[in-house]
Amino acid sequence: MRNTRSLTTAAAVAAALAILVCGGCSSSKSTTSTATTAPATVTATATGSPTAAPTSTESASPSAAISGTAATISSTTVGKYQNFLVDARGKSLYLFEADTSSASTCYDACATAWPPALTTGAPTATNGVDQAKLSTSTRKDGTTQIVYNGHPLYYFEGDTAQGDTNGEESSAFGATWYLINTAGNKIEGS
Structure with missing residues (x-):
């Protein structure tokens, strides 16, 4: 009976994760829609596969911080791109060429299309990411x-899904957006 209950709980968690990850599953490169799915708190492996289920401290929108936890920044190799930064769920992270310092220049409509990666604690580096470069x-x-x-x-x-890189080399809000590699530089030349 106990094993059945554990399997049922594990199946429910897996189903919830699948719904959270896929959401509206679209590969559109548009920068005008307003997504509301948040990154979950899971740890990504080097291949970008999740190894834990989301916690109950997830945020309600992609621009909201993961409440009560620090973000984990990792690297992954998916498709044609090598060693680019992702969050703990395997969601791709980008830099914006209009930012010339550590202060963001992306607000309002820009931050809706390109939600900032927020944290409520000190971010943690894993899988080849340099902790000294993380702030x-x-x-x-x-x-x-x-x-x-x-x-x-x-x-x-x-x-919308783990490993998507639809924003790579997109031009929007006055500059180009790039995936960022573990050395801390833009990835270009797709």
Whole structure:
């Protein structure tokens, strides 16, 4: 009976994770829609596969911080891109060329299409990410954005599934957006 209950609980958690990860599953490269799915708190392996279920401390929107926990920044190799930064759920992270310092220049409509990667604690580096290059900056609204090698980090609202890289080399809001590698530089040349 106990094993059946454990299997039922595990199946429910797996189903919830599948719904959370897929949400509306679309691979659109548009920068005008407003996604509301948040990154979950799980740990990504080097291949980007989740190894834990989301906790109950998830946020309600992609631009909200993961409440009560620090973000985990990892690297993954998915498709044609090598060793780029992802969050703990395997969601791709981008830099914005308009940012010339660790202070973000992306607000309002920009932050809707490119939600900032926020944290409520000190971010943690895993899987080849350099902890010394990982820091934070305070946004105008008082939230804390994750910074890597001096670049504020963002999600792309068009990335709906783990490993999506639909925002790579997109031009929007006056500059180009790039995946960021473990050295802290943009990835270009797709």
